[in-house]
Amino acid sequence: MNLLYFKKQLNTFLTNTGISKNALAKTVNISQSQISNWSNYGLKRWTKNSKRLDDYIKKYNQDKLPIPIEIEQSLRHILAKNTEGEAEILSILEAINSLTDGKQ
Secondary structure, three states, rough: OHHHHHHHHHHHHHHHHOOHHHHHHHHHOOOOHHHHHHHHOOOOOOOHHHHHHHHHHHHHHHOOOOOOHHHHHHHHHHHHOHHHHHHHHHHHHHHHHHOOOOOO
């Protein structure tokens, strides 16, 4: 990841979630002063702690990513017609996911 992008990602995360730097620090077990420094000045180099925070933000964003309404409606429509279709839908989604792995 680009070191300059990390600062932007961190500040966007803090703004969008409303979480304080102190609460984030406690959550990921990193000092609040370190998070403040990254938020104000960015990274100078990758460390174990910066990787931990980056992984946390990526996972949080992935878990909170909204599903477009058209996709949700289509899936509900398919499952309403065929409740046994869950396994097929999951296998299709896994196949699509395998095509996108590593392309972030």
